[in-house]
């Protein structure tokens with residue numbers, strides 16, 4: 320191997336624009352990696368309920384995030400995060416291929432967990448709501464078994480897995496205020512990881528200041544079992 324080879328792929332010099340939605344957890348992954356790398360970028364929020372034509376032209380699946388690197392549009396959050404990691408020091412993914420594969424596995428797990436959180440807040444009745452809550456706890460327990468001494472997923476160094484789970488845990492800052500669903504019972508490592516991510520500046524800065532209120536309004540408008548719980552919490556707060 321040429322020992323003069325650069326340790327990173329072609330460094331990025333083009334202007335970066337993150338096409339975003341205010342509540343999207345996949346957008347947050349990219350925003351966190353951009354912040355960890357100290358990369359300046361413009362954030363352009365769109366309304367996913369009324370997708371603009373320019374957005375549909377650059378987003379083949381019609382989803383956020385899209386990262387514009389100059390004129391080139393990159394879609395899919397995992398791809399965006401890996402591109403940013405490959406083109407900017409210091410690397411967030413492990414150098415060892417097997418460890419990198421393990422991290423990618425847990426990133427997939429994080430995406431499956433986001434789907435389950437969606438199933439939880441969209442559940443139509445109390446029975447389904449409680450069943451999804453129990454499934455989330457089971458998934459959390461699986462992560463607990465994969466965690467070491469912390470504070471982050473792989474120890475002292477922040478990784479792409481951390482960029483994925485910061486946005487996952489952020490949901491629970493709002494959900495935990497609605498009711499105690501027992502999500503965190505018996506999971507000390509997971510709770511410690513959640514706290515470390517909540518204090519990380521890149522994670523804190525990945526959403527607008529009014530994110531909790533926006534998420535609250537979004538959840539309330541689902542017409543789901545959780546929305547009804549929220550209405551009864553609000554009614555008893557008023558009483």
Ligand SMILES: N[C@@H](CCC(=O)N[C@@H](CS)C(=O)NCC(=O)O)C(=O)O
Pocket residue numbers: 340342343344345346367381382383384394395396397
């Ligand atoms: N696999 C995609 C998922 C992105 C995604 O589901 N984005 C949602 C918002 S959080 C979206 O754009 N939904 C709009 C739609 O599906 O029409 C990724 O990792 O980037």
